[in-house]
Amino acid sequence: MSTPTFNEVSVSVSNLTYTHAPPGGRPLASAVPAVRDVSFSLKRGSILLLVGGNGAGKSTLLYLFAGKRMLQQGEVKIFGKDVFKDYPDNLVYLGTEWAMNAGVKRDIVVSDFLNSVGGHRHQKRRDHLLNILDVDLDWHMHAISDGERRRVQLVMGLMGEWDLLLLDEVTVDLDVLVRHELLLFLKDEASKRGATIVYATHIFDGLNDFPTHISHMRDGAFVLDPTPWPLDPSSLGVNSTKIPTLHSIALKWLSDDRALRIKDEKEGRRKKSRGARDALGIPIPTDGATFFKNYDYSH
Template sequence: MSSSPAVSISNLTFSHTPPGNPNAAVVALKDVSFHLSPRSITLLIGGNGAGKSTLLYILAGKRLIQHGKVDVFGKDVFKDFPPNLIYLGTEWAMNAGVRRDIVVSDFLNSVGGYRHKERRDRLLDILDIDLDWHMHAISDGERRRVQLCMGLMGEWDLLLLDEVTVDLDVLVRDSLLRFLKGETISRGATIVYATHIFDGLNDFPTHIAHMRDGYFVLNPTPWPLNPSDVADSQIIFKSGPSLHAIALHWLASDRAFRTKEEKEGRRVKTRGPRNHITSGDVDRESFYKKYIYVHQNPHMSTDTMVSQI
């Protein structure tokens, strides 16, 4: 593998149009530029809607960009897609096709498991998978383990993870993270990982980044952070440089930033309780007061109420 950047993004801006409103473009990423070196593990930190998933989708070649340049191992990800790139996201386990009555051993062989027997067997042990499981009869967490085994058993060079460890128990997750870290050390692989679970991650990333509203408040920066790398360093490092404490502070500051913009009239307030009543609100309230069972029988349980509708 060359010493050139594993990922190179320059002046990336990406917009999408919400369903049913083609004239209202939403800017999901704003002027993003950074480089990631081989062997790095970058943790993306940001609230829901910050742009993490959009960025990973673009890196995986799943979203065509309107402005900027995205290269993976020196290749334009849209014109010359690198075969050594793996994207693993949460939507896979919800696909009806992987919830059919398929034996796990047959499923893995159908996607080439027999070609990667040594790595496949190692992952079967790490992820604690039973080859006799049937895909339709296992839990979401077990199905997620099968997805990870399927995606990781080849020798990938860039791995994009989008919340894909959310269903794993703590033991399997820890074993998986150790395996992934070893891949970056022994093979020079690169990982970009978006998650909201920060426990047990202090020794995992080589870089962390802070995303807010589609832009990078902090570009990928070596971890552990130096106080000089970030604003509010005295607050962040007061309880020690833990990822959980830093993520908590950053997400709280993101919410405070949004609230300040709403009060100053630079952003329309759409979240939380509404302080004004529209005609639509009145109509809905009148309907529910008239028809919902709970108003007719305040002592009725929610389960009973739903079962009678």
């Protein structure tokens, strides 16, 4: 690839729609799309924060960007390449499922583990990350905490010179100091090397100076397309020149999302699926024989 410039488009998405296969062999058309008609682009050096509640489509979007799902409708290109057919070697995806894998909980010393995945080829960056993430090379993978195992994952994933980094909730296990140091490192990678980062998280403390763009997802679609940060207060309906914090913006967006969902449920546009089921008017048997018969799985 030619020498990159900060004007180069790193991520290009057009008319992307994706639906998970419904259970029971039902046709795909009967399911609600997890991602709906998403289109946007990012240039090198961008840091995009995906804001949205659980089930908003953030993880599915990152999976598609990482080439982990075959596209059904639309297009995703990473540095001009079709991400599924021509996976770019400068893309790194880090999600929460890695630390839960039984293979990384075996009795292997961290130094040996990192060397087995190429740590010796990236010694300078590896050592820098070991210091940032406060990792002990003598740790045994089976004997450390989830947070410490997460730090090892981050060293492993970040020690190469990646150009696009997809992060899905991987900072959730980190203590506040390590997370702060990691965010400084990532911001430096974006500003100096022109690396692009797309980050989905539910922890917004300490992020005000981190992203270059933010977005708001709801029900698989963008309510707010990726938009330069900080936002114009007038676009948020705030009568002030003071920019609200990311935490306060995310809290308002998620509160509005929940209120809209509840309104749709009450007015019959959406089936109620969350919260207490007695609100659905389903009778609960009062006699023991009938109640326990409902949970007799011996037949």
